[in-house]
Amino acid sequence: MTENQSIHHNPIALHKALDRIWGTKPGWGRLAAVNHNVIGVRFMLTALVFFAIGGVLAMLIRTQLASSQSVFMDAETYGQVFTMHGTIMMFLFAIPFFEGMAIYLLPKLLGTRDLAFPRLGAYGYWCYLFGGMILIGALLAGVAPNSGWFMYTPLSSSVYAPGINSDVWLLGITFVEISALSAAVEIIVTIMKIRAPGMSLDRMPIFAWYMLVVATMMLIGFPPLILGSILLEVERAFDLPFFDPTRGGDPLLWQHLFWLFGHPEVYIIFLPAAGAISTILPVLAGTPLAGYRMIVAAIVSMAFLSFGLWVHHMYTVGIPHVALSFFSAASALVAIPTAIQIFAWLATLAHGRPRFSIPMLHIFGFFFVFVIGGLTGVMLAMVPFDWQAHDTHFVVAHLHYVLVGGFIFPMLAMAYYWVPHLTGKQPVQHLSHAAFWMIFIGFNVTFFFMHLTGLRGMPRRIFEYPPEFGWEVLNFVSSMGSFVMAMGFALVALDFILLFKFGRAFRRNPWKAGTLEWAMPTPPPPYNFASIPRIDNRADLLDPDVIGPHLAAGRGYLGIPRDDRMEVLGVNSVTGEPEQLVLLPRQTFLPFWTAVATGSFFLLMLFKFYWATPVALSAVILCFCLWSRSGPSSFDDDAVPIGHGETVPVHIRAESPPSYLAMVLTLVADATLYISLLFGCLFLWISAPNWPPENVQNPNLWLLILAATTMSLGSLGSRISKKSAHMSLVGNGLAFAGYLISTGLFISIAFYSLAPASVHAATASLFVVFCYVTLHGVVGSIFAAHALWRALRDHDMSVRALDLKIGGLWHDYSAASGFGAVGFCLLLDSLVHGGGL
């Protein structure tokens, strides 16, 4: 303790001690980085590189369309260019950028040192980078996806797109989506559990509320897209006819799955930006945010409504009017929560003393552009108007108004607001004004006139048009505007380069903000806070100038580093009272190698080396098993002192550790995928032609029930195993045996008891459902085997209790999915053979 005593209240010594524990190692050690500062900045910088690539593609599009019958690109190249422009901007820029921003900012705003699962963040980053590289590689090789960024099948099917192009999209994007899902889990758990003590739900910074809602939306929104991609890839690779109308599939299934993700996606992109505005704008207005409770209620409502309007992308596919009316009304309604936020911001401005700074200028740009986008959005929500404007340049103009207004301008505002935090330097501001006006004017010239082009009948995605159609002047104006906008973005880049080089330093809190991220040195040290604060007010009404030095001197919680451990506090998700000491894993290469293994799986799939994919999958599983090994191993005390005379248990012994919540969330996403799959198959029965299938061979019902029952042994076993160390062996042994039998049964039913899956979508559905259950059995058996191994090796029950609890969740879900498969099989059978209802 003598060394620790010397650290006490000495900021420099404390900083050195913490920096040694939390810092990223130089050289190759960078690949082992898990710190959220490093990962967050990597996410954002990588996203900006993709933004630049996507921007160049946009310039190519505008060059092509500037004149009629341009010979700059041929139809094939143009197809690849517009597909990749949309894909990159949506999947490789917008989502990862705000993920990076959230990863960087959230722990700081919440008053803690890191996210709940630093390794997961690192793994997500590598998945994103590798997946993005696959897509860019395909673009350079001239085999990029070419069916449009929403990949409508059958155009993207193996019949009409026999090349590798569509596979690149399906596999590359799914690979990238792993990072989105892992980020979603990590963000939710962090906001719920890893906050500063005293930060009850009503004291959370508003940005945390926004991100909590966004991450939950991602958790529900991404699985349908991942499912759609898997089904389409399975159709392309193994000829399972989910989307082929001649064999009981339906192209509309893809559209439903895609837009069930695709529309919430727009709000997933907009809400983080709105959260940033809700954070920045009150600071610039010098007054607290108006209507905090109403905003929270508005964004929660918006999250739900945004899932009820996906069909407004599908008004022209032949869906009956009454069904369209549900979606049309929901699309109109979603304007209300938006209006509430906009007027809360206006109320804040009206009641404050606004400073017209550079971020404020970009917020003005946001208001101007986004309001227009919202209004055209309401127009498009109206079914008759959309019947005319759908798939024209009017829609292209609308979506750019919404996304650039709702994301790019807020992003620039936050860049100018937070780059001083990131770099410790303030901008010199010579180019900032000019850059803003060039982007603003260039954008409006480009896209305002595009509304008119669309109303004059120009469909989207045509690479040439006859001069006599009268679209040439408008297109030329749009192209000119787009070049001005591009130069504006180049100026912004230059502005930031100048800032990095010549910016002047500042002491603390340049904007006089009331949020915790300014209560730390800038640029931030890897551990953020030398000690963790206690919050006694809403977290945007604090005084960083007082809190900062107090924390730097180690006077908060966890002010004394011990045993080289990375420590943060876990709190009660409602009251914010500390209830556990969370020990985070140290720097490790494991996320990198796991992502390499995952990437090799996707590459093997891409190049059709299917026989080798089990090897890659085993490598992935092996890597993940190694993750659990490096967990903390010595816990001698139930009550660890955390400062201020308080003690809490270590998270392994706590009531509700972060990893338990993470497993619950993972299963929520997993269940969403499963439910989408079952509903999707039933949708085929309703909608697809060539139903009911002829001579479907049903699996033996008793065999199926036996398989599901043996699978539920996992659940039973996990209950037994919790009783004592001895019973743990018995219970996990039972679970393991049950899984071995049931996976064997399910796989043999899938392969031998069904008609070939390629015959009809009905058998393909059953085949995929059984494969899904089998996969859960395999993972469950790994959980059981791991628990067995731990039970043999380690006799301290309390250490294993957490593993068993988490495994128990999985076992229960697997059992439910097994019985779900039986029920689905019976239902489909009665629908097909009973001739319906």
Place this chain on the structure above:
Amino acid sequence: MLWGSFALFTLVLGLFLAAVLVPRFGRGVSQTRWIILGGLVLPLPVLTGLTFYAFAEGEFLLKGAVSEADEVLEIRATGRMWQWQFSYPSVSGSPVHTDLLHIPAGRTVEIIAESEDVIHSFWVPRLGGKIDAVPGHSNRLRIRADQPGRYGGICSEYCGTGHAGMQFEVQAHRQEDFREVVTGGFRHD
């Protein structure tokens, strides 16, 4: 809709600029009242009116301005890469026309859109409405040309490299000429 949007846009932007630039603007109105007025009172009536008007308009367009189904002339439009084929099930002896659709003026026509390969979309901008031709489905759209004349048509769902060139022409004829034109007995010009 255009003027309404313009008015709302001006209002919101005006409020923003006034709140930022004019000192003490809007401070007399409490924050809650700002939000209630702007976030609920302003948009709700507008949205409700617009949505229900659009429902009624949608019903009208769906029925194609007719009340009885037998007044409607059915025409089959089959999309394939990259041309449209039109056939007339109710006109006996009519050949299949490629990229040229004849319709009678002053009568509601029901297009039955189908596809042989990928998704296409039937759209004649000046006659309004749009319907996707989805393989495996028969979708219906009612259109009506009040005057004889020529109208340009275009595929509006991306359908591969030939998408831009997948245009067709609609010729609306006087009702008395229509049958002869379709069966090929009448040269229009």
Place this chain on the structure above:
Amino acid sequence: MRHPLLLVILAFVVWSGTFLLVYATQATGCSVGWHNDEIAFWRSPLRFILIVLVIIGLVAIVGTLAWLRRRNTLTAALETSTFLDDVKTYVAIGAIFSSAFCFAGVFWLTLCPL
């Protein structure tokens, strides 16, 4: 159902359930032809079923709000509790309005493809 955040979203969860149920019933009804037969004074049994479902959904959401209002127990400090009570009331009112607004079309709009 113990976590207060689940109570905050409860009303909209009921809305989502109603939405799925009504949409699925409508699609199923068109597929198997429930819209063609006439019963009593209803033009089609499908419309009748949909209207009943919508009304049940609406009653369920209003019931949710009433239940939530009665359940305003102190889960945490007073400030936190009133915050959560406020938010869940706002959200529930939003869900009630959304239900009435989204499903109004079942009363007269065209049910199935022509």
